[in-house]
Amino acid sequence: MPPTTQKALLLERVNGEFYTSARPVPKPAPGELLVKIQAFALNPVDYKIQHSDFFFMKHFPAVLGSDIAGDVEVVGEGVQGWAKGDRVFFQGNLADSDYAAFQQYALVPSDLAIKCPENTSYEQASTIPVAFMAAAYGLLAPEPMGAGLYDAQVKFSGSSAFVLGGSTSVGQYVIQLLKFHGFSQIIAYASGHQTQFLKSLGATDVIDRKKVPLDDLPVALEQHLTNELKITYDAVGSPETQQAGNLCTLPGGILISTMPHKTVDLGDFGKKFFNPMAVVYLPECREFGRVICGNLEEWLRTGVVIPSIVEALPVGLEPVLSGLERLRNNQVSGVKLVGRPDPV
Structure with a gap:
């Protein structure tokens, strides 16, 4: 069983600071998976949110990060086709911290989760969903x-x-x-x-x-x-x-x-x-999101999709801050910065 609390990187408010703290490990509702995060990728929106009033950011302090890969830890009621220990990757949901990346565990609806094929590492898989x-x-x-x-x-x-x-x-x-x-x-x-x-x-x-x-x-x-x-x-x-x-x-x-x-x-x-609004959680996007999620494992396994080149940050949540600063200063080119949370 997972622990009851986890370490997370939180943004205190708009125009506020990032800090690390403990927060509860969420429990999956029916139809959901709880995932132990092994890798997460950084995106420009993660630093832009800090100083912008995005309409979907309603609750603070907030966990950010939208690109996640890890292992299924708990299978929610009614979920079929998934088991504890399955390798998975998915797009996180910035509107709800329980579904975001910069922490040790996150939730995902099972219909938006993608099995990670053997030819793809956690770090590589985490670069895929948002882009x-x-x-x-x-x-x-x-x-x-x-x-x-x-x-x-x-x-x-x-x-x-x-x-x-x-x-x-x-x-x-x-x-x-x-x-x-x-x-x-x-x-x-x-x-x-x-x-x-x-x-x-x-x-x-x-x-x-x-x-x-x-x-x-x-x-x-x-x-x-x-x-x-x-x-x-x-x-x-x-x-x-x-x-x-x-x-x-x-x-x-x-x-x-x-x-x-x-x-x-x-x-x-x-x-x-x-002008694609490529957020699979939005009601108008979800049906097509399921279609793409249903294809991605095969496309990765057969080489139709090749992940971005990875630059792995040091293990832990604190290195995310220097990674976001590099993105802010346009100091990243041709690679995807990938973090890995503190081991549980």
Whole structure:
């Protein structure tokens, strides 16, 4: 049986400080799993929440973190297909600390849990949920959530796609999903030194962002295109990259951006815009979330999905603070920072 209390990293309030403290180990409700956390990944939202009044953060002090991997500790009533000791990974829920990452135990609804295949470590698995869901909802979810490419029978041979921020965690998964759907040309905008890595994921061309500024991107992209451009995915999600993505998107094409809202005017060119709200816990997202969760184990096992490169932080919750500061200062590139809680 798990202990009754656990060590957690808590944010005291908006504009407050992080601190470590004990909090209760939650008990799974019917349909849920209690997971002993072995690894968790850090995301930019984890430091942005500290100084922003996010609508979903209603209760403080709060545990943050949305990318979790570990072992099933307790199986809730009515759950089938899971047993104590099963390796699992999942997207955490920042709206409820019992379902968040920066602690030793967390809950997850069993329908949103993903079995971790043998070829994937806890650290690798923890890098997947948030970034992959952003890529998957944007590309695969049915309209109006996303571009509706889920049907794997539909291939895009003879078509091109463009990914701004190809080396970001989201961009890497966008490239892999575009490859899976048969795009003949996948052009990434990223640092030139990432070229070999991005081509190993499926990119066919890389435009070096250090040599081509955003203002010159439409011309540079046109020079690379060998097929009709169907999709532009802004995986950076800033006003500047969304605008650049719009200028690169052809009439009748699709623009997807991870920025939470649309800042561009698409004009009267028949373009479609999607801005995925890739939170599997939201009622409007949950059904498709189940679909993606149901595919991820096989996609990992067969190599359709390749996890991000991991940089493991020292064991313990305190190193999370220096990791978040590195993210805040833009000192992380091409890797995913992964923490591991204090051993129980």
